[in-house]
Amino acid sequence: MDSATQILDIAERMMRREGYNAISFRDIAGEMGIKSASLHYHFPKKVNLGEALVARYHKNFHDTLGARTSGLSDPSAKVQIFIDLHRSAIQDSGLICLCAVFGAEAKGLPETIGQGVKAFFNANIAWLSQMYRDANVPNPEQKAKASIAMLEGALIVASVSGDISVFEAAAKFAA
Amino acid sequence: MDSATQILDIAERMMRREGYNAISFRDIAGEMGIKSASLHYHFPKKVNLGEALVARYHKNFHDTLGARTSGLSDPSAKVQIFIDLHRSAIQDSGLICLCAVFGAEAKGLPETIGQGVKAFFNANIAWLSQMYRDANVPNPEQKAKASIAMLEGALIVASVSGDISVFEAAAKFAA
DNA sequence: GTCTATAATTTGATAGAC
DNA sequence: GTCTATCAAATTATAGAC
Structure with a gap:
């Protein structure tokens, strides 16, 4: 795996646990086993890393969503896939959505990151709206x-x- | 108004916008017009300030909730007050719930703060459960x-x- | 791509005067 | 209660060698 991807993987996991400001280049580099100065070769400034994280998260989410729903025609089944994608994060690794974390901190983050978070939410709302429309909700x-x-x-x-039951209660409504 | 209260007011507003780690003692002191060293007289360590913020937020919320619902007997009307309390935050000042922000960052905050956030959510779930039960939901x-x-x-x-319409959509379900 | 070295700034925190 | 002065550590970031 190339270094940039490794950096993004570690940064995403750490920031989804603790937030953007809680994680330093040294934290990320330390876990990789390299020096923090080396990170700047891949992401010159921290804001570049943050933007890349949100962009990759957005793309990965919708690529995965597209792949898993491509064979399905029932909109309700597709919605279930959408819910499962959220569930797997917290169930598999206890992680919150990156955009939920960044969204909570957004007013203190570089504006480009806030815009990326907004775009993610809007894309999800648009996708889900279409599913509900198709299902005559x-x-x-x-x-x-x-x-x-x-x-x-x-x-x-x-x-x-x-308490995962909070998620299950929410999942029941969204379905 | 005494200094401790003033500190809590400013810190709460700032942290509800940007998060716990984004706000420094200097930021808070700067807006008060005093020096950051003076803050340590009221809150020796930052964790003490964080704990006090969550405790006060929890108490204020439930005191206000109690006061506004005290004359009511209809559980549905009480739930509406509960929703209005959340709405007024974002509508009046564009602020997120303090515990939503701290909750998103919780894994990187001192454990006592995370426990306070958890207690707030649990208290709200308990209160709302009782209302729905009374309403035969x-x-x-x-x-x-x-x-x-x-x-x-x-x-x-x-x-x-x-986009406040996201909140209104949510409010409609909770009602 | 990664390193060493280093700079500039910020941060949480303390000691002691007033 | 607030100030000045100060500190140690951390943080983002850069320059230049390998």
């Missing part, structure tokens, strides 16, 4: 907004409480 | 967990998107 856009809010919030509350 | 606890997750998440998504 009333007020599909409103339901999509509520579902996104619930899934993101559920990850945070479940993580803090150490 | 099916699965009151599950609905309470989903509603808390949704309201907290909606504050974050609405804040990042600059």
Whole structure:
């Protein structure tokens, strides 16, 4: 695996646990076994790393979503895949959505990062709206907004409480 | 107003915008017009300030909730007050819930702060469960967990998107 | 790509005067 | 309660060797 990818992997895991400002270049480099100065070769400034994290997270999420739903025609089944993608994060590794964490800190982050987070939420709302519309759910856009809010919030509350049942309660509504 | 209260007010507003780690003693002192060293007289260490913030936030929220619902008997009306309390934060000042922000960063914060955040969520879930139970809503606890997750998440998504309609969509479900 | 070395700044925190 | 003075450590970032 190339270094840039390794940096992104470690940074994403750490920041999804502790936030953007809590993690330093030294923390990331330390776990890689290299020096922090070397990180600047791949990401000149911290903001570049943050932007790359959000962009990659957004792309990975929707690539995975597309791949897993490509064979399906039932919109309700696709929504379930969407929910499962959120569940697997907290279930497999106890991690919150990167954009939920950055979203909570957004007003103190470089503006480009906030814009990336906003784009992620908007894309998810648009995707989910279409699914609900296809499933003839009333007020599909409103339901999509509520579902996104619930899934993101559920990850945070479940993580803090150490209680996955909070997520399951949310998942039941979004379905 | 005494200095400790003033410090808490400023720190709360700043941290609800940018997070715990983004705000320094100098930031807070600067806005108060005093020196950062003076803050240590009121809160010896930063963790003491963080703990006090969560404790006060928790107490203020439930005191206000108690005061505004004391004359009411209809549980649905009480739930509406609960939702309004969340709405007023983002509507009046664009602020996210302190515990949503700290919850997102929790794994990187002192453990006592994480425990305070957890206690806040648990208290809210318990309170809301009782309201739904009184209103004969099916699965009151599950609905309470989903509603808390949704309201907290909606504050974050609405804040990042600059779109209050996300909160209104969530409010409609929780009602 | 990674290293050493280093600079500039920020941060949490303390000691002691007033 | 607030100040000045100060500190040790951490942080982002750069320059230049290998």
